[in-house]
Amino acid sequence: MERLITNYYETASIILFGIGFATLLLHSNLIKKIIGMNIMDTSVMLFLIAKGYIQGNVAPIIVDEFKGVSEYVNPIPTSLMLTGIVVAVSTTALALALTIKMYEKYGTIELNEILEKGDE
Amino acid sequence: MRKVIAVLITLGITIILLIGSMDLPQFGIEDTPTNNDVTKYYIENATKETGATNIITGVILDYRAFDTFVESSVLFTSAIVVMIVLKKEKSK
Amino acid sequence: MKDKILNTVVGNLIPFIQIFGIYVILHGHLSPGGGFAGGTIIGVSFILYRIVFGKEFSQKKLKFSVLLRFVTIGVCIYGIMKGYIFISGGNDLHFPQPPLGTPGNIMSGGFLLPLNIIVGTVVAVTMYFFYCLFEEGEI
Numbered sequence: 001m002e003r004l005i006t007n008y009y010e011t012a013s014i015i016l017f018g019i020g021f022a023t024l025l026l027h028s029n030l031i032k033k034i035i036g037m038n039i040m041d042t043s044v045m046l047f048l049i050a051k052g053y054i055q056g057n058v059a060p061i062i063v064d065e066f067k068g069v070s071e072y073v074n075p076i077p078t079s080l081m082l083t084g085i086v087v088a089v090s091t092t093a094l095a096l097a098l099t100i101k102m103y104e105k106y107g108t109i110e111l112n113e114i115l116e117k118g119d120e
Numbered sequence: 121m122r123k124v125i126a127v128l129i130t131l132g133i134t135i136i137l138l139i140g141s142m143d144l145p146q147f148g149i150e151d152t153p154t155n156n157d158v159t160k161y162y163i164e165n166a167t168k169e170t171g172a173t174n175i176i177t178g179v180i181l182d183y184r185a186f187d188t189f190v191e192s193s194v195l196f197t198s199a200i201v202v203m204i205v206l207k208k209e210k211s212k
Numbered sequence: 213m214k215d216k217i218l219n220t221v222v223g224n225l226i227p228f229i230q231i232f233g234i235y236v237i238l239h240g241h242l243s244p245g246g247g248f249a250g251g252t253i254i255g256v257s258f259i260l261y262r263i264v265f266g267k268e269f270s271q272k273k274l275k276f277s278v279l280l281r282f283v284t285i286g287v288c289i290y291g292i293m294k295g296y297i298f299i300s301g302g303n304d305l306h307f308p309q310p311p312l313g314t315p316g317n318i319m320s321g322g323f324l325l326p327l328n329i330i331v332g333t334v335v336a337v338t339m340y341f342f343y344c345l346f347e348e349g350e351i
Contacts, residue, residue: 003144
């Protein structure tokens with residue numbers, strides 16, 4: 001149980017994931033659902049980037065001279081998350097474009113009214 | 121009624137993930153399974169083989185350049201797809 | 213009155229933003245930054261130009277067909293360069309490549325500089341396209 005308090009980055013990212021998931025389910029406005037999906041994306045990226053930190057080391061950029069192998073932070077999780085950020089941006093853009101088309105056809109953004117209009 | 125079920129499902133997923141993350145190694149020590157031989161090889165030989173002093177640029181543009189190529193194509197595809205979805209119909 | 217102040221201030225500020233973005237892209241292998249961050253900065257300068265000066269001016273300077281041609285040629289050239297490195301490096305054939313040089317100069321590192329420029333162009337043009345498409349529908 002103390003492990004959850006000393007690893008506070010991972011605990012915070014899991015709580016953010018839960019908040020984003022609740023936002024996705026509770027509201028009936030389409031734009032708020034897209035905001036919830038964006039929060040979930042960001043929390044997963046925070047969890048995976050926090051895996052690479054080593055205490056007391058510096059960032060992996062060689063400034064004046066090479067200091068040795070065990071003096072730098074792990075560079076691999078950072079470079080793998082650059083692709084994740086780009087994929088999150090693309091998903092959000094496509095979801096917003098589909099929302100514009102739905103507004104033009106039905107005239108409203110609330111999901112309850114769209115389901116009632118589609119039943120007629 | 122639907123809102124109560126939604127909150128219960130969220131709490132259930134969060135508690136399962138928190139129980140699963142109690143066995144993670146501590147945050148910041150050095151002998152985790154993440155820091156293995158691949159990391160040591162990348163930090164040692166990045167300047168000699170690629171010529172970059174920024175190790176992260178050397179990793180994403182030389183050792184793992186295929187991932188960056190696929191990600192550029194994802195950006196290009198999403199721009200084209202948004203252009204197709206938002207096309208106006210000519211009303212005659 | 214408001215139009216004159218806004219046009220003068222933004223017209224004198226945009227070249228400095230673009231020079232900073234080009235600096236971040238070109239020094240991508242020497243200091244933090246690289247293709248993605250620099251591309252975002254240049255794309256934001258294009259969006260600012262379109263917000264302040266209106267639709268007709270920016271469609272005269274930044275045409276859609278020219279930008280689309282830049283992006284497609286960029287992605288194709290990235291694929292050709294990457295295939296070239298795969299074939300020559302994986303079989304230990306050592307085909308000619310741009311010189312490695314000494315670490316610390318700008319012109320060093322073989323294929324790192326052209327790839328950074330291509331990635332920066334793709335990101336900047338994509339961000340400008342997203343803003344144009346969401347403001348009003350496009351052809």
